[in-house]
Amino acid sequence: MYFYICTNVNNIHSNYNTKIHTKMILKIKQIVIITTITCFFSCKQEKPVLTQISGKQIQISDTIKITDSIEQFVAPYRDRINEVLDSTLAYAPKTIAKNDGALNTTAGNLMADAVLELAGPIFKTRTGSTLDFVLLNHGGIRSIISAGNVSARTAYEIMPFENTIVVVGLKGDAVLEMVNYLINSKKPHPIAGLQIILNKDDSINVIKIQGLPFDESKTYYVATSDYLVNGGDRMDFFKKNVTFTETDYRIRNLMIDYFSKKDTIAPIIDDRFIKLDY
Template sequence: MRFNCIITCLIALSISACKQSPLKLISIEGKQIPVSDTLAIDQEYDSLIAPYRTRLNEDMNAILSYAPETYTKSNGELNTAIGNLMADIVYTEGNPIFNIRTNKNIDAVILNHGGIRAIISKGNITTKTAFEVMPFENSIVVVAIKGKQIDSMMQYLSEAKRPHPVHGITLALNKEYQIKMALVNNKPIDKNKTYYVATNDYLYNGGDNMRFFKPNDSVYHLDYKIRNAMLDYFKKVDTIRPTIDNRFTISK
């Protein structure tokens, strides 16, 4: 009996001795490894990806259209040629899809000025151009909203004082940025009418404080990226000719 007790005590001491104290973080050390020409290329890996890189470069540099001049998002006060082009593309390429699915038409388009991420340089327009101008994966959505929300959209534009790309609307402001005239498809806004406004999924979800899309009667996801709409448009048009017009202006 005494022997068994001794054995039990020895086992308990052994188990206790095996337990480790909790580990504690004492310090973190690291070093910066710059990515430069001094880093050796892994020839085996490089040869593996070479065919894909070549094909990608061919696709990205494929010529789709031509720009007779350079277009930037800073060239214009409340509407720019490049912004007008993008809004018009969303309508031109998105409306046929929306019409086939719903038998309705898009009334207006609104995008965000900050979504234009590069210029379109004078010369050949390539696939790479579209990826540079629109690097995001934003897709086109069409939102059914009432006229009173269109009023809110117009008020947003007047207060933002930025050339957010639009299509299908005419908005004129006075020198104090107050609304003088607001039209949709050249007609006064009917507060009780349902309008179909195309935008992107980021703005629909409240991006850039565009909160006038909710609540809404319905929303239609076209599953069509804006960048893809640009690519489709460029393939159809030999030469782009966007202009600054009177869709969004201010009196001087």
């Protein structure tokens, strides 16, 4: 009987301790959870907000000291690039410029003729059609070609941009709009395959394409730059294109290839775009 009572007392004591222990654990858990949440929100960083932008110009000049380690690393690459860029590809007996004529110039004629010659076969291969003429922009020619050796560097100087040649199909009304644009612009935009002869009063005397009279009922294929076909120089007539072909040929690379094919480059001002004085 004594043993029974003691056992029950011990059981009661044990149950009591268990309840207290459970309550303590629950309380500790609550404290841990509350502390964790508090720390999380108190430690959370606010999203940074840009409040000010400042800058300064650093003039690049010979006063900046050369870092030997960088110079040694760059030198072989620079020397190789200069070797490639300065290798002679052709020869120019006289200076070729973009301002030596009123309606067509030696530089403009050179570039347009190069595009007609080298982009034409690519367009023919891809579409089966023949390239009719070329129109580029006067402002796209960025340098003269000095008399003497012509190199790949020359091509980078006259065409430093990444523009590519595209060919668009234009109906007769769009071509007429193009001709009127060229007349009104008063600039010698480079053309090839197209001839425009104006009367003294700026009215149109002759329009020929590939030596044939202009036919307003035809669709003509015109090579130009991706810059112009996308609205550059306000040549909005290109927006009326009925076909579009990308050649993936950069004008600069085309010029390098053109120079490589020629021993001597000597473009002239001719009658592709002239105005009669009578």
